[in-house]
Amino acid sequence: xxxxxxxxELAMSSPLDGxxxxxxxxxxxxxxxxxxxxxxxxxGKFLQLAAATTTEEKFSDAGQVHLLTGTCPxxxxxxxxxxxxxxxxxxxxxxxxxxxxxQAGSINPNLFQDQEYKHGSFGNPDAGVRRRAFAHVQDxxxxxxxxxxxDISLWFADGSNYPGTANIRQRKSWFExxxxxxxxxxxxxxxxxxxxxxxxxxxxxxxxxxxxMALLLARHAGDQAKVLVDTGHHYAAxxxxxxxxxxxxxxxxxxxxxxxxxxxxxxxxxxSVDPYQVFRIxxxxxFYEWETGSSPDIAFMIxxxxxxxxxxxxxxxxxxxxxxxxAKSALVDYPKLIDAQNKCDLVTAESLLQDAFATDVRPMIRxxxxxxxxxxxxxxxxxxxxxxxxxxxERSARNSQxxxxxx
Ligand code: RM4
Ligand code: MN
Ligand code: MN
Numbered sequence: 001x002x003x004x005x006x007x008x009e010l011a012m013s014s015p016l017d018g019x020x021x022x023x024x025x026x027x028x029x030x031x032x033x034x035x036x037x038x039x040x041x042x043x044g045k046f047l048q049l050a051a052a053t054t055t056e057e058k059f060s061d062a063g064q065v066h067l068l069t070g071t072c073p074x075x076x077x078x079x080x081x082x083x084x085x086x087x088x089x090x091x092x093x094x095x096x097x098x099x100x101x102x103q104a105g106s107i108n109p110n111l112f113q114d115q116e117y118k119h120g121s122f123g124n125p126d127a128g129v130r131r132r133a134f135a136h137v138q139d140x141x142x143x144x145x146x147x148x149x150x151d152i153s154l155w156f157a158d159g160s161n162y163p164g165t166a167n168i169r170q171r172k173s174w175f176e177x178x179x180x181x182x183x184x185x186x187x188x189x190x191x192x193x194x195x196x197x198x199x200x201x202x203x204x205x206x207x208x209x210x211x212x213m214a215l216l217l218a219r220h221a222g223d224q225a226k227v228l229v230d231t232g233h234h235y236a237a238x239x240x241x242x243x244x245x246x247x248x249x250x251x252x253x254x255x256x257x258x259x260x261x262x263x264x265x266x267x268x269x270x271x272s273v274d275p276y277q278v279f280r281i282x283x284x285x286x287f288y289e290w291e292t293g294s295s296p297d298i299a300f301m302i303x304x305x306x307x308x309x310x311x312x313x314x315x316x317x318x319x320x321x322x323x324x325x326x327a328k329s330a331l332v333d334y335p336k337l338i339d340a341q342n343k344c345d346l347v348t349a350e351s352l353l354q355d356a357f358a359t360d361v362r363p364m365i366r367x368x369x370x371x372x373x374x375x376x377x378x379x380x381x382x383x384x385x386x387x388x389x390x391x392x393x394e395r396s397a398r399n400s401q402x403x404x405x406x407x
Contacts, residue, residue: 016364020331024327048311050399058075060099072319077105116129191224197233211247230265233257244281282328302319328361333356336348
């Protein structure tokens with residue numbers, strides 16, 4: 001027999017349940033193919049026997065995460081790493097999508113690994129290297145078209161290490177020219193996402209160092225270009241949600257690369273260091289949607305490579321955390337918030353965010369999962385499911401042969 005108090009609590013919690021369920025029904029987050037392969041730090045790799053060694057295995061692992069969470073229908077692909085035969089690999093990718101139930105998501109050209117790019121790609125003083133970089137981006141747009149992928153996501157390692165060694169204005173104009181030329185290659189439904197990063201691997205200047213530079217370049221390129229915010233690509237203490245609010249109001253927010261960090265671009269698990277930061281970002285997005293009645297097209301993506309945690313577990317943990325924080329952000333009472341803001345009632349306004357953040361949404365999420373035929377606890381289901389044991393057996397020989405040294 002339920003006590004009347006319990007029944008009262010249930011009835012009181014139902015509007016919250018509805019808000020959480022609506023938020024989770026909307027929420028999708030893209031997995032990075034590179035997050036399933038062996039990666040490391042610049043000092044070396046710690047090899048995992050279960051890590052994916054082929055593009056097909058990356059699809060298989062991403063398929064597991066989607067199967068258990070129902071929230072990750074797409075996988076971001078890196079052209080150099082996932083398309084060994086360039087555009088000709090697109091057919092294989094389509095097969096993998098069918099086999100493993102995840103579609104190709106954003107397409108990421110690689111403009112930083114080849115020897116030619118030692119001094120940059122779009123910003124390289126050598127016109128031949130710039131042409132080569134542009135040709136690679138053109139191929140990437142073509143790959144995206146073949147796979148019906150909407151977003152081409154550009155991150156540049158371009159920059160310089162010492163004052164006076166690069167003509168910053170000249171490089172800016174090369175970027176303007178080539179991003180515009182890239183935009184001209186897009187089909188109507190496609191988008192160009194421009195990512196920024198203040199340092200690393202270049203340590204004196206990077207050509208697209210912050211959101212303002214990315215915004216100017218995207219505007220110059222054309223209507224289908226938007227800014228991509230990688231949460232790890234900011235100086236410590238920077239107010240990322242303010243950047244998000246500004247990009248929303250300029251209708252220039254294209255997507256996110258989510259990860260957490262303690263110091264710089266650490267690529268740690270989302271929400272592991274500062275979950276309130278991510279909650280505040282989600283809040284700005286939902287508040288904007290509520291106030292304007294619009295639903296901006298924002299690609300939520302994970303950009304994390306875990307070299308210590310098990311890769312699939314770390315992704316499941318990330319997706320669970322992302323869902324929790326997104327669901328919490330759906331609990332902010334906007335009419336009350338606007339009223340408190342207008343009256344300059346600081347404590348009430350701030351508390352509305354804090355109360356939503358403090359709500360334990362996990363029981364509601366478990367309920368939502370059950371209602372969708374998903375395991376109530378995807379991590380537990382993964383640990384019980386036997387997938388990890390199977391892939392460890394299948395892949396360990398190949399993984400133990402991989403070179404792990406840094407130099
Ligand atoms: C960069 C950036 C890019 C990612 C590369 C591998 O720091 O975050 O998005 O593709 O790393
Ligand atoms: Mn990124
Ligand atoms: Mn990064």
